[in-house]
Amino acid sequence: MNILQLRDTVSQLLSELIGTYTLPNNTQQPALYVVGEHGVPKGWKASGLEVTIRQYPRQTSRPLVGTVQINKMWEVMLVNYTPSSKSLEEAILRILRHFPDARSNYQEYSDIAYEQYRVLIPDVEAVTQYMPAV
């Protein structure tokens, strides 16, 4: 899985649940953003359910016989900017049903943070060893 495949999958899964970004020029677009080379621009105002996906997964490894197992961990953040909405509840359900091996962490609404889920999606691949050029 790569970031484009993950983004497309999440976009299709959550489709109508995804909130909106209002840009400084008042145009609107779906609140789905890949955070990596760039974060969500400062002037963008999120409403409803914001979905951000970390572009670069965390990677750990396990040695195999002659090859290497790379364990990637993709991170998806779901933040509910509209407390009265039930989108977050439905969104996490759809994500966990599609990625049964995902792990989720819930953080409730407080004075300093909106209600949110942090979802970690494991992704395993076996690859050949990387040798330096001789």
Next chain:
Amino acid sequence: MAIQHPTQIIKSQDTIVYVGALSGATRPVITPASAGVLSRPTSGVPASMYFLGGVTNATVAFNDGETEYYLLGGGGFADGVKVTQRCQASITSYFQKDLDGTSIDETAFDEAMDVILRGRTEKDFEIYVEIFKFLGGQTYDLTCFAATVMNYNESYPADNLVETTFDLMSRSTYGTGRCTISGAILPTAPNS
């Protein structure tokens, strides 16, 4: 005081298992090692050999069948002679689809896995196995043999990957010993 240097110890990551399908009754010509030195077979070897990726554990055992005897008047002490020799490689690996370059082929298994999976039903199907342990430079400890796949087993832990275990039981002569090989053995790209 003698010290064992860490680089003396060979790591499993520097070991690799290759398999290839044999056609019909043709087996590679294997000459057993002489004084521990083995020549890598070239005759009858499959044109395509594939590395087994995703191997989490491999065990290679050399099992000898022995006939015991004793000499009358020899005090009853047992002696023996090896009458059969067999090599058995027990492998644990992940079940894998095919990866060609960077694209997944959803319609095929990984080439090496495909060779193994044929052994699930084709009881007369034989494969050729080469197991290399890298010693350094151009020297490897090589074990090679024609084999049949036996005791194939799959497990489906719901929270993990599909694992397969199987035994590669040697047929006829096996070779094992130090071997000089030019060129890299550890793979640098997916099977194709």
